Amino acid sequence: MGAEFLKKQAELTDKQFLKIADFIQNNVGIKMPEQKKLMVQSRLQSRLKALGMESFDDYIAYAFSTGSHSDEEIALMIDVITTNLTSFFREKQHFDSMMTTILPEFAKNGFSKIDIWSAACSSGQEPYTLSIVMSEYFRTHPGAFSDFSILATDISSRMLEKAENAVYTMDDVEDLPFDMKKRYFLKSKDEAAQQVRVKPEIRKKVRFERLNFMDSSYPIETDKHIIFCRNALIYFDKPTQEAVIRKLIEHLIPGGYLFLGHSETIFGMNLPLRNVGPTMFRKEIER
């Protein structure tokens, strides 16, 4: 057994945990109770290893110092602490509602171009699902709309890079219908890679940008018809969730739709939203 194997991993003291937890809570919004200490310790051990550091004191000094290496390290720290789990057609009911109710209604009301925002898009499966849903609607309802666009944002630069690349494993698309895979994905020429890439016509409708929900306002140019903000707010405390939703829906048209994750709620919040389906909300139309 090599000496390297026997080397004890660095442990995070309560004081060191508090320093990191305060920073994450204030700058990313994620709640960091004491119970998360072991998770943070184990996830950050990979950063210490990558940097060849033996103690969390060295790591904290490095990450919280001034200079460009610190900005980079903070981004990596946020990356390892946040949860990026996502998938194509996750919580499928939301996409079914778009197809059967929302898009026909928008078409009936004479909207021409549909603008959608996938906020907290992780590695891209959600905005590409939206692009596929819109393309399917265009294919099956020719002339219903003239165009659509999807803005996809996340705090994690690493996730945004992966999303923009649009390369996924065969397993990631395993549950999609064969026709859909054929129509919207390209199989890697290298059979052994077992990878697919989202087709250019689906990719080109999605624009990726970095956005932190903790920013005081969001620089969004065009008001959206539909906003997806799913499975990110769950990690925030209630007042932060309400503040984020308020800032998001400033960019939603009256009568536009907001989708939250299946375990997220606006219960007890004072927001101009009406519950119109499972974690599906409609912005009130001012009269």
Ligand SMILES: C[S@@+](CC[C@H](N)C(=O)[O-])C[C@H]1O[C@@H](n2cnc3c(N)ncnc32)[C@H](O)[C@@H]1O
């Ligand atoms: C679990 S994923 C959700 C992905 C997708 N919306 C879904 O439901 O499948 C949560 C995402 O929220 C992002 N996130 C966490 N804190 C954020 C913040 N303060 N601002 C923007 N994005 C954040 C993470 O980087 C992560 O990609």
